[in-house]
Amino acid sequence: MxxxxxxxxxxxxxxxxxxxxxxxxxxxxxxxxxxxxxxxxxxxxxxxxxxxxxxxxxxxxxxxxxxxxxxxxxxxxxxxxxxxxxxxxxxxxxxxVAEAKPFIWVAERDNVRVTLWGTAPLPASRARIVETARAALNGTEVSDRMGLKRGAPPRFDAAALLLIDQISKLKDGKITITDSNVSLSGMARELGGREAIAAALKNLPDGFTVTTNDVKAPPYIFQANKDPVAVTLTLSGYVPDNNVHAALAGAAGRKFANEKILDNLKASIGAPAGFAAAVTSALGALSRLSTGTLVVSDREVKLSGDALYEVAADRIRAGLTRELPPGWQTKAEVSVKPAASPVDSTVCQQLFVQNLTKGRIRFETSSATINADSAGLLDRLIEIAMRCPTTNFEIIGHTDGDGDPAFNQTLSEKRAQAVEDYLVAAGLPESRFTTTGYGSSQPIAVNDTDDGKLQNRRIEFVVRQ
The missing domain is CATH 3.30.300 (GMP Synthetase; Chain A, domain 3)
Structure with missing residues (x-):
C-alpha cells in the first residue's frame, strides 16, 4: 500500500x-x-x-x-x-434604422459649393449620389451632410440622380424631394437652362411629381457700345434666333452708317416679348449720341451717354419712352456733350460732305417723311451747322429716275423742305437755309441698279455765303 x-x-x-x-x-x-x-x-x-x-x-x-x-x-x-x-x-x-416621415432629401447650391443634406435610404445610394454630384459639378465643392433612414419612395435613387444633373444647371438654388414630391427654386446658370431643366423633369420616375418649379432664367441681356474714338459700334449679348440677329444687324448698319460694326451677338432662347422692336428703337436712340452705351436686360432699357445738343437730349428721352413696347421700362441717363469749337465755312462744307458720303438721309418710299433710321445722321448735321453759326446753307433734294419726272421734282423739293424743318425744330434759325429740288435730273450713278438708285436718292448741303 x-x-x-x-x-x-x-x-x-x-x-x-x-x-x-x-x-x-x-x-x-x-x-x-x-x-x-x-x-x-x-x-x-x-x-x-x-x-x-x-x-x-x-x-x-x-x-x-x-x-x-x-x-x-x-x-x-x-x-x-x-x-x-x-x-x-x-x-x-x-x-x-429609424424611418423618416416625411422622407426629405435636398441638394442646395450657392456660389461656393453644393450641399447635400436630408436623408438617403442606403449607404450605397448615398455614395452614388455624392459620386454623381462631383462628376456633374466639374470641380465644385460637394459637401455631404446626408443621413441614412428608411422610408424612401420607390425609385428614389433614379429621381435623385436626375435632379443632381439639374443642380449643375443652376447658378444658385435648391432642389428638394419630399416623399415623392419635387420642388425647385433658384437661378439658372445660363440662358436656356430653365427650359432645359423643365424638359429634364419630364423624365422623373413614375410616381414623382413636380409640385413647384421656381427656377428663374438669368437676365436676357443685349448690349451696344458706341465709341467715337475707334468709330465703332460693338454689339454683344443675346438675340432669339438668326432671323432677329440679321434684322438687328441690318438696322444697326442703317442707323450707324459712320461706324464699323463689331457683331458679337449669340442666339439663345428666353428673349422677352417685344425684344426685337425694343432693341431696334433703343439702337435708334443710341445712334443719336456722341458716345454712349445701351443695355437691354429683360424688359428694361438703360441708355447712357452724351447727346450732341440739348433738344436732341430731350427728344431721345421722350422718344425712347414712347416707342418701347407695352410693359417695358426705360432708364435714360442722357447728358449733353460740351459744344465743339467753331469752324470756318470751308471746314463746315467738308464735314457735311464727309457725313453725307458715308450715310444718307432716308425717307419712306415715295414720301417726304424722314425715316427714323436717319435721326443719328441728322443730329450730326445739326451739330455741324451749330459749329459755323454765321454760315448759310442750301439743302438740295434729288430722286432716282423711276416714276414720273414731275412727281420726282415735287418729291425732291418736299424732301429738302422736310430736312430744313427738322433742323429748324432743333433750334437753328430758318433764315440760314434755302431749299431746292432737282428731281432725277442730276444723277451721280446709273439708274438701272438698286445701288445706283440708292446713290441718286440723296440730300446735299451746300455752304452759301
Missing amino acids: YGLFRWSGKWWPGLVPLAILWALAAWSTTLPLEADLAARSGASLKNTVLDKTRIVVGGRDVSFDAEAFSEDGRRSAVSSVEAVPGVRLVNDNTRL
Missing part, C-alpha cells in the same frame, strides 16, 4: 505539464477558428443591406450587431451568417 502511494505521488506531478500542453493546444486551435469564422461571417454580410456592423465570435457561436434598412435585409443577414460552414449558433442583435 505504501509502495502504491509512493508511485502515485511520483505520477501526479507529471499531469501538470500535460494539462498545460492541452490548454495551449486548445487555445492555439480556437483562436484561428474564431478568426476564420469572423472573417467568413463578415464576408457573408458583404452584399447585405446593413450598416455599422460589428461581429463577435465565441468558439463557433457568432454574435453580430448592425443597423438594417429593412426587415428583409435583417433576415437576409442572419441567413447569410447561419450558412457559413462551422457556425453553430447566431446571436442576432440587429435593429432597424
Whole structure:
C-alpha cells in the first residue's frame, strides 16, 4: 500500500505539464477558428443591406450587431451568417434604422459649393449620389451632410440622380424631394437652362411629381457700345434666333452708317416679348449720341451717354419712352456733350460732305417723311451747322429716275423742305437755309441698279455765303 502511494505521488506531478500542453493546444486551435469564422461571417454580410456592423465570435457561436434598412435585409443577414460552414449558433442583435416621415432629401447650391443634406435610404445610394454630384459639378465643392433612414419612395435613387444633373444647371438654388414630391427654386446658370431643366423633369420616375418649379432664367441681356474714338459700334449679348440677329444687324448698319460694326451677338432662347422692336428703337436712340452705351436686360432699357445738343437730349428721352413696347421700362441717363469749337465755312462744307458720303438721309418710299433710321445722321448735321453759326446753307433734294419726272421734282423739293424743318425744330434759325429740288435730273450713278438708285436718292448741303 505504501509502495502504491509512493508511485502515485511520483505520477501526479507529471499531469501538470500535460494539462498545460492541452490548454495551449486548445487555445492555439480556437483562436484561428474564431478568426476564420469572423472573417467568413463578415464576408457573408458583404452584399447585405446593413450598416455599422460589428461581429463577435465565441468558439463557433457568432454574435453580430448592425443597423438594417429593412426587415428583409435583417433576415437576409442572419441567413447569410447561419450558412457559413462551422457556425453553430447566431446571436442576432440587429435593429432597424429609424424611418423618416416625411422622407426629405435636398441638394442646395450657392456660389461656393453644393450641399447635400436630408436623408438617403442606403449607404450605397448615398455614395452614388455624392459620386454623381462631383462628376456633374466639374470641380465644385460637394459637401455631404446626408443621413441614412428608411422610408424612401420607390425609385428614389433614379429621381435623385436626375435632379443632381439639374443642380449643375443652376447658378444658385435648391432642389428638394419630399416623399415623392419635387420642388425647385433658384437661378439658372445660363440662358436656356430653365427650359432645359423643365424638359429634364419630364423624365422623373413614375410616381414623382413636380409640385413647384421656381427656377428663374438669368437676365436676357443685349448690349451696344458706341465709341467715337475707334468709330465703332460693338454689339454683344443675346438675340432669339438668326432671323432677329440679321434684322438687328441690318438696322444697326442703317442707323450707324459712320461706324464699323463689331457683331458679337449669340442666339439663345428666353428673349422677352417685344425684344426685337425694343432693341431696334433703343439702337435708334443710341445712334443719336456722341458716345454712349445701351443695355437691354429683360424688359428694361438703360441708355447712357452724351447727346450732341440739348433738344436732341430731350427728344431721345421722350422718344425712347414712347416707342418701347407695352410693359417695358426705360432708364435714360442722357447728358449733353460740351459744344465743339467753331469752324470756318470751308471746314463746315467738308464735314457735311464727309457725313453725307458715308450715310444718307432716308425717307419712306415715295414720301417726304424722314425715316427714323436717319435721326443719328441728322443730329450730326445739326451739330455741324451749330459749329459755323454765321454760315448759310442750301439743302438740295434729288430722286432716282423711276416714276414720273414731275412727281420726282415735287418729291425732291418736299424732301429738302422736310430736312430744313427738322433742323429748324432743333433750334437753328430758318433764315440760314434755302431749299431746292432737282428731281432725277442730276444723277451721280446709273439708274438701272438698286445701288445706283440708292446713290441718286440723296440730300446735299451746300455752304452759301
